[in-house]
Amino acid sequence: MAKRIxxxxxxAYYGTTKAIEDISMTVEPRSVxxxxxxxxxxxxxxxxxxxxxxxxxxxxxxxxxxMLDDENLYGSGVDPVAVRRAVGMVFQRPNPFxxxxxxxxxxxxxxxxxxxxxxxxxxxxxxxxxxxxxxNEVKDRLSKPGAGLSGGQQQRLCIARAIAVEPQVLLMxxxxxxxxxxxTLAIEDLIGELKSQYTIVIVTHNMQQAARVxxxxxxxxxxxxxxxxxxxxxDDTQRxxxxxxxxxxxxxxxxxxx
Amino acid sequence: xxxxxxxxxxxRVRRRRGDSRLGDAVFFNLSRGSGILLLAVMAAIAGFLxxxxxxxxxxxxxxFLTTFEWTPDAAHPKFGIAVLxxxxxxxxxxxxxxxxxxxxxxxxxxxxxxPRRIAQPFAYLVDLLAAVPSIVYGLWGVLFxxxxxxxxTRWMDQYLGWTYIFDQSKSGVPPRTLFTVGVLLAxxxxxxxxxxxxxxxxxxxxxxxxxxxxxxATRWEMVRTAVLPFGRPGIISASMLGLGRALGExxxxxxxxxxxxxxxxxxxxxxxxxxxxxIALKFNExxxxxRDALMASGLVLFVITLVVNGVARLIIARRKEYSGANA
Numbered sequence: 001m002a003k004r005i006x007x008x009x010x011x012a013y014y015g016t017t018k019a020i021e022d023i024s025m026t027v028e029p030r031s032v033x034x035x036x037x038x039x040x041x042x043x044x045x046x047x048x049x050x051x052x053x054x055x056x057x058x059x060x061x062x063x064x065x066x067m068l069d070d071e072n073l074y075g076s077g078v079d080p081v082a083v084r085r086a087v088g089m090v091f092q093r094p095n096p097f098x099x100x101x102x103x104x105x106x107x108x109x110x111x112x113x114x115x116x117x118x119x120x121x122x123x124x125x126x127x128x129x130x131x132x133x134x135x136n137e138v139k140d141r142l143s144k145p146g147a148g149l150s151g152g153q154q155q156r157l158c159i160a161r162a163i164a165v166e167p168q169v170l171l172m173x174x175x176x177x178x179x180x181x182x183x184t185l186a187i188e189d190l191i192g193e194l195k196s197q198y199t200i201v202i203v204t205h206n207m208q209q210a211a212r213v214x215x216x217x218x219x220x221x222x223x224x225x226x227x228x229x230x231x232x233x234x235d236d237t238q239r240x241x242x243x244x245x246x247x248x249x250x251x252x253x254x255x256x257x258x
Numbered sequence: 259x260x261x262x263x264x265x266x267x268x269x270r271v272r273r274r275r276g277d278s279r280l281g282d283a284v285f286f287n288l289s290r291g292s293g294i295l296l297l298a299v300m301a302a303i304a305g306f307l308x309x310x311x312x313x314x315x316x317x318x319x320x321x322f323l324t325t326f327e328w329t330p331d332a333a334h335p336k337f338g339i340a341v342l343x344x345x346x347x348x349x350x351x352x353x354x355x356x357x358x359x360x361x362x363x364x365x366x367x368x369x370x371x372x373p374r375r376i377a378q379p380f381a382y383l384v385d386l387l388a389a390v391p392s393i394v395y396g397l398w399g400v401l402f403x404x405x406x407x408x409x410x411t412r413w414m415d416q417y418l419g420w421t422y423i424f425d426q427s428k429s430g431v432p433p434r435t436l437f438t439v440g441v442l443l444a445x446x447x448x449x450x451x452x453x454x455x456x457x458x459x460x461x462x463x464x465x466x467x468x469x470x471x472x473x474x475a476t477r478w479e480m481v482r483t484a485v486l487p488f489g490r491p492g493i494i495s496a497s498m499l500g501l502g503r504a505l506g507e508x509x510x511x512x513x514x515x516x517x518x519x520x521x522x523x524x525x526x527x528x529x530x531x532x533x534x535x536x537i538a539l540k541f542n543e544x545x546x547x548x549r550d551a552l553m554a555s556g557l558v559l560f561v562i563t564l565v566v567n568g569v570a571r572l573i574i575a576r577r578k579e580y581s582g583a584n585a
Contacts, residue, residue: 084473084475088472093465095463099488108470108473109474161469
C-alpha cells in the first residue's frame with residue numbers, strides 16, 4: 001500500500017512567480033517525513049505538488065518529476081484526479097463537508113469512486129473511524145452533521161475520510177495548527193499509528209512536533225523575500241535536531257531566525 | 259481622560275440628565291417606529307383586502323373557489339377564482355421548471371467554470387436582463403415570442419399531445435397561451451435567480467472545494483459534493499424570489515393574455531388567466547362591487563405568496579444544521 005516518493009528537479013510557479021525551485025528528495029515508504037522552515041519558504045506549495053493540488057489554483061504550474069514508485073505523477077496522460085485518489089491530503093483547517101453527516105463524510109471519497117454497496121460502506125466507515133481513533137466518540141451519532149464535532153474531532157474525521165479510500169501516501173498540511181494541545185496530541189499519536197501502513201508527509205510550523213512525530217525531517221528556506229524556496233537539507237530527524245550539516249538549519253531550529 | 263467629566267458630588271459614574279444618550283434614544287425610537295410602521299402597513303393592507311373581500315363574498319352567487327365565470331357586476335353576481343388560480347400556479351410552475359435549472363447552470367458557469375475575463379461581463383449581462391421593464395417583456399412576448407412559439411407549440415402537440423395537457427384542441431390560432439406566458443415568465447425571473455445563486459456559489463469556502471478535489475473529485479464531482487449542497491438553501495431562496503415575481507407578474511402577462519377566457523387544462527390552447535392579469539384587465543371597467551370581487555382575488559394571491567414563502571423557509575430550516583453556516 002505505501003509507496004516511495006522520488007522527486008527530482010521540481011519547481012512550482014504561481015503565474016510568473018516562482019515559489020519553489022529545483023527540489024529533489026526521496027520520501028521513504030512507511031515513515032513520517034516532516035517539512036519545516038520559515039513562513040513563505042514553499043513547504044506547503046511543495047506538499048501540494050505531491051498530489052497535484054498545486055495546479056487547481058488558476059495560473060499555477062509545476063515543472064519537474066514526482067515518481068510514485070515507478071510512475072511519474074506529472075507524466076503525460078496521467079489524470080490528476082487519479083493521482084489525488086492515490087495520494088490523500090489533510091488540510092490545515094479541519095474541512096469536513098458541512099452539508100454531510102459524519103458517515104457521509106467518511107465515505108465521500110468512496111462514493112466518488114462509485115462504491116454504492118451499503119455493507120461495504122458500513123465496513124469502511126467503522127474501519128476508517130477506528131483508524132482515526134474517532135470511532136468510540138461518534139459511533140452513536142454517525143448520522144449527525146460532521147460540522148457539529150469539536151475541532152480536533154473534525155480533523156480526525158478528515159483523516160478518516162482521507163484513509164477511507166486507502167491511499168498510498170498521506171499528505172498533512174499543518175494538521176494541528178488550528179487545534180488545542182490535547183487534540184494535537186491525539187493527532188500525533190494517530191500519525192505514529194498510521195505510519196505502519198502509509199507513507200506520511202507532514203508540514204509543520206512546530207519544531208517540537210516535527211521532532212516528536214517524524215523519522216526524517218526536511219528543512220526548507222528562502223534566500224530572501226520574493227525569492228523561491230529551496231530544500232536546504234533532508235536527514236534523519238534526530239540528526240537534524242542534534243547535529244545538522246548546514247548552518248542555516250541549526251540557526252532555524254535553535255530559534256535564531258524564522 | 260483629558261476632557262472634563264461631570265464633577266458631581268455623587269461621582270463620575272452618575273449620568274447627567276440629557277447627556278449624550280440623546281442619539282441612542284432617537285435611534286431607538288426611529289428603528290422601533292419603522293418596525294411598527296411596517297406592521298401597521300401590513301395590517302392595513304390585509305384588513306382592507308379582507309373587509310372588501312367580505313363584502314364581495316357575501317353577495318357572490320357562485321362558489322368563490324370553484325366557479326369558472328367572472329361576472330361580479332351582473333344582476334346575479336357570480337365569480338370564482340378557479341381559472342385564475344389554475345393559470346397563476348401553472349404559468350409560475352412552468353416558469354420555475356424552465357428557469358431554475360437554467361439559472362443554476364448559468365450561475366455555476368459564472369462562478370466555477372468560465373475564465374474570469376468572460377465571467378464578469380457575462381454576469382453583468384445577466385443582471386442587465388433584470389433591468390428590462392416588464393411592459394417591454396410583455397410587448398416582446400406578444401410581438402416576438404408568440405409568433406415564434408408556434409412551431410414549438412405544434413411540435414409539442416404532435417409528440418406530447420398524448421399527455422392531455424399538451425394537446426392542442428384548437429389549431430391555427432396564435433399561441434397566446436399559458437405555456438407561452440410560462441416561457442416569458444421564465445425569462446423574466448431568470449436574472450434574479452441567477453444573481454442570487456451565483457453569489458451563494460461564490461461564497462462556498464475554498465477549503466470545502468479543495469477537500470473534494472483532494473479526494474479525487476473531478477470538477478463536476480466537486481461541484482456536486484461541495485458547491486451544490488452548500489448552495490442548496492440559496493437556490494431555494496432564489497427560486498422563491500423568482501416564484502414570487504412569477505406569481506405576481508401583471509403587465510407582461512396581461513399583454514400576452516389580453517382576453518380572459520374559460521378554464522382550459524390544455525396549456526397550448528389560447529386563454530386562461532392569472533390573478534394579477536385579471537385585476538389589471540378588469541379593474542378600470544369594473545363597478546364598485548366588481549372591484550371588491552377583484553380585491554377578493556388579490557387577497558387569495560396574497561395568501562398564496564405567503565404560503566409559498568413559508569414553505570420555503572420550512573425547507574431551509576429543516577436542514578439548518580447541515581447548512582454550513584456553522585462551519
